Amino acid sequence: MNKHSKRNEEQAENNNQGANRRTPKSANDAHISGPGSALAIVVFTCAALLAALMDSRGVGDGWIGLMFTLLTLVAVFLLLALKVAQQWEKVVVLRLGKFHGLRGPGIFWIIPIMDTTPTWIDHRVMVSPFNAEKTLTKDTVPVDVDAVLFWMVWDAEKAALEVEDYRVAITWAAQTALREVIGQMPLADILVGRARMDADLQHIIDERTTPWGISVQSVEIRDIIIPQALEDTMSRQAQAERERQARVILGESEMQIAHSFAEASQAYQNNPTALHLRAMNMLFEGLKEKGALVIVPSSAVDTMNLGGLSGMVALAQNAGVGVEDTPPQDS
Numbered sequence: 277m278n279k280h281s282k283r284n285e286e287q288a289e290n291n292n293q294g295a296n297r298r299t300p301k302s303a304n305d306a307h308i309s310g311p312g313s314a315l316a317i318v319v320f321t322c323a324a325l326l327a328a329l330m331d332s333r334g335v336g337d338g339w340i341g342l343m344f345t346l347l348t349l350v351a352v353f354l355l356l357a358l359k360v361a362q363q364w365e366k367v368v369v370l371r372l373g374k375f376h377g378l379r380g381p382g383i384f385w386i387i388p389i390m391d392t393t394p395t396w397i398d399h400r401v402m403v404s405p406f407n408a409e410k411t412l413t414k415d416t417v418p419v420d421v422d423a424v425l426f427w428m429v430w431d432a433e434k435a436a437l438e439v440e441d442y443r444v445a446i447t448w449a450a451q452t453a454l455r456e457v458i459g460q461m462p463l464a465d466i467l468v469g470r471a472r473m474d475a476d477l478q479h480i481i482d483e484r485t486t487p488w489g490i491s492v493q494s495v496e497i498r499d500i501i502i503p504q505a506l507e508d509t510m511s512r513q514a515q516a517e518r519e520r521q522a523r524v525i526l527g528e529s530e531m532q533i534a535h536s537f538a539e540a541s542q543a544y545q546n547n548p549t550a551l552h553l554r555a556m557n558m559l560f561e562g563l564k565e566k567g568a569l570v571i572v573p574s575s576a577v578d579t580m581n582l583g584g585l586s587g588m589v590a591l592a593q594n595a596g597v598g599v600e601d602t603p604p605q606d607s
Contacts, residue, residue, distance in 0.1 A: 309358055309383075312355050312360075315358065316352065316355035320347070320348060323344050323351070327340050357386055359379070359380075360382070361380025361381045367380045367393050368395040368433070369391055369393055370393075371390055395432075395435075397429050397436060398429065404427065404443070404446060406422075406423055407422045408420070411455050413458055414459065414462045419458065419500060419502050420499075423497050424495070425481065426492070427485070427492045427493060428490070429442070430490070431489025435488055438489065442490060445485075446481070446485055449485060450477070450495070453477055453484070457476050457480065467502075481495065
């Protein structure tokens with residue numbers, strides 16, 4: 277399974293999960309609450325006990341049936357009329373099909389049959405992933421972009437009445453906005469300018485969703501995928517650029533070294549004694565390393581006035597380096 281098909285399956289699974297979460301609150305108008313169910317059970321139990329008590333005392337069946345029916349209706353009324361909204365919820369109440377008001381959070385009452393609660397709005401910050409596949413950039417490069425949208429409903433009335441399904445609507449609005457932004461930017465700006473892209477997306481999506489009572493908190497780009505061939509080409513280009521910079525730095529270093537040597541030569545040119553001392557110090561540093569072999573041109577030895585081989589032997593002895601005994605030579 278390739279990366280694109282896997283992403284499509286994940287997106288479809290997220291949409292299905294979102295639809296499953298929305299179904300109970302949009303399709304089930306009753307939205308049975310815990311307190312309402314408990315009160316209905318208590319009233320129904322009392323009706324049964326009262327009917328048994330009346331029957332034991334010889335009350336007529338008509339009165340018993342009437343009393344049981346009334347208490348059963350009260351139980352049904354409590355079951356359907358008493359609602360409980362969570363702290364983060366707002367409930368849209370329609371009376372005979374017209375908007376009647378918002379209820380919640382907490383306990384509230386409705387009139388069964390006349391009132392319905394078709395939409396329960398969640399006021400918490402919601403997270404919606406979305407993507408744009410094979411979208412052409414301004415310089416005609418196909419890219420796949422994954423993003424995450426953080427949003428919340430600030431006006432439950434508009435979210436319920438102005439759009440059919442605000443969750444699906446904001447997902448499609450975000451996806452079309454992402455394609456629009458990608459088409460207006462070259463690939464280089466997309467790769468290095470995610471912050472600007474996030475800001476543009478947030479501005480565009482927020483303009484589209486404000487009439488629905490929805491506010492966009494932020495948009496974050498998760499991943500940008502470019503074709504593999506282009507990725508390899510960009511990698512080789514980056515390597516070549518780094519190699520060029522390394523060669524430029526090396527050349528500049530060589531120029532600095534050459535300038536330093538030129539200045540040093542000017543200092544030694546007018547002071548031969550300093551040049552001789554420098555040459556002797558270099559020779560001494562080379563000879564004091566045990567096991568080191570230093571080859572000095574004869575012209576350099578004559579220039580330093582070391583007296584030929586005997587001067588070199590004496591210099592080596594002073595440095596603590598063992599020198600094999602050699603037979604005396606005629607001067």
